[in-house]
Amino acid sequence: MEKAYTPSKVVLKRYADVLVKFALNHGKGIKKGDVVNINGPESSKPLFLAVRTAILKAGGHVIQHYLPDDDDRYNFSATFFEHAKAHQLDFFPQHYFRGLVDQMDHVLFILGNTDPHALKGVHPKKIMRRGEAMKPYLNWRRHKEHQGKLSWTIALYGTPAMAKEAGLSPRAYWKEIEKACFLKDKNPVAAWRRVYRDIHAYNRKLDALSPYIEKLHIEGADADLWITLGKKRRWLSGRGANVPSFEIFTSPDWRGTEGWIRFNQPLYRYGSRVTGIELWFKKGRVVKAKAKTGEKLLKEMVHTPGADRVGEFSLTDKRFSRITKFMAETLFDENIGGPQGNTHIALGASYADSYAGDVRTLTEKQKIKLGFNDSSVHTDIISTAKRRVVAHLFGGKTKVIYENGEFVI
Numbered sequence: 001m002e003k004a005y006t007p008s009k010v011v012l013k014r015y016a017d018v019l020v021k022f023a024l025n026h027g028k029g030i031k032k033g034d035v036v037n038i039n040g041p042e043s044s045k046p047l048f049l050a051v052r053t054a055i056l057k058a059g060g061h062v063i064q065h066y067l068p069d070d071d072d073r074y075n076f077s078a079t080f081f082e083h084a085k086a087h088q089l090d091f092f093p094q095h096y097f098r099g100l101v102d103q104m105d106h107v108l109f110i111l112g113n114t115d116p117h118a119l120k121g122v123h124p125k126k127i128m129r130r131g132e133a134m135k136p137y138l139n140w141r142r143h144k145e146h147q148g149k150l151s152w153t154i155a156l157y158g159t160p161a162m163a164k165e166a167g168l169s170p171r172a173y174w175k176e177i178e179k180a181c182f183l184k185d186k187n188p189v190a191a192w193r194r195v196y197r198d199i200h201a202y203n204r205k206l207d208a209l210s211p212y213i214e215k216l217h218i219e220g221a222d223a224d225l226w227i228t229l230g231k232k233r234r235w236l237s238g239r240g241a242n243v244p245s246f247e248i249f250t251s252p253d254w255r256g257t258e259g260w261i262r263f264n265q266p267l268y269r270y271g272s273r274v275t276g277i278e279l280w281f282k283k284g285r286v287v288k289a290k291a292k293t294g295e296k297l298l299k300e301m302v303h304t305p306g307a308d309r310v311g312e313f314s315l316t317d318k319r320f321s322r323i324t325k326f327m328a329e330t331l332f333d334e335n336i337g338g339p340q341g342n343t344h345i346a347l348g349a350s351y352a353d354s355y356a357g358d359v360r361t362l363t364e365k366q367k368i369k370l371g372f373n374d375s376s377v378h379t380d381i382i383s384t385a386k387r388r389v390v391a392h393l394f395g396g397k398t399k400v401i402y403e404n405g406e407f408v409i
Helices: 009-023 042-057 076-083 094-103 124-133 135-146 160-166 170-180 188-212 295-302 364-370
Strands: 035-041 061-067 106-111 151-156 213-220 223-228 247-250 253-262 267-269 272-274 278-282 285-290 310-316 342-348 378-383 388-393 398-403
Touching (some): 009 042, 009 151, 009 188, 035 042, 042 061, 042 106, 076 124, 124 295, 135 151, 160 170, 188 213, 213 253, 253 310, 285 295, 310 378
Parallel strands (some): 035 061, 035 106, 106 151
Antiparallel strands (some): 213 223, 223 253, 247 310, 267 272, 278 285, 310 342, 342 378
């Protein structure tokens, strides 16, 4: 494998500033005294250190979760599943995670995969079972986030293994990260604010149209899918939750999904690679799932409670996205631009903050009534194929909202 490429100190500082002074706290940056939980693998050490330094300089406090890498000699991820018995897969350290969620104001995840196939030989049932056991931690974070007391963001540290998977050299892979995150700009935070201003203009147009939309029809050679937007929905973008992020998305009423869709981009999830995914929906649920590779994992994921339903529908306008190459990482691939932009759905959990109201008052009973989905799974599956999205309005009129990779509203 090629030698790792380490970005310059200037680039790392800019990257850390984007995350700490912009992405966290919904585009406002952290405040003095805020507690930030940093999560990252040892491969991300240069960025991990830069982020911690930026937090300290901003007057924040750090709780760090620094993880060992997986490699040919020490595969920490796979050996856990190899040795863990049923009661160990189900173990949830509730006191630890309850205390962590109570104390932290922000959580930052740095991705840096040293083996994209680390869990290839692990039975998918074990992986899904472990995800179900950890669901309370996710639920507690979401609840605190919806109360306006927690923010989060995810960033990528490029590794030689990821670069190889994407067909790029480590240096070329990092050049894509730098381009996508505006890290060559002297003031990348200002650049992000400019692009979010432009994206939000389309976000507002979609929000204005939403009360009149009954269904969305995704049309293309590889898609004939109907999605019911649902009552009291809004669209989300530019929240700082992902860096980079160019998409506009919402969580539809899962009960109204009908039709079929094919995805031309590989899915890297649960330490495995799944390709050639096709899904068929009836009455809101996946009734058939196929894949050229990794089908066993796909089907096991779909069988996880709530993961046979759509939790997110997303569109990326190619005019805004600075991502033009496959990166073998969903964080980037779900925001790819290219000739046709991208359309994607996520199976599993909804984003309740796409509720067009005060999410702090939204009860679990109301979420169910409105068709917001709940699951331990949230898996984005992406296509860059040519698509058209038509809004079918109440009363029978139609309006094209997305075509040839661009919003047309």
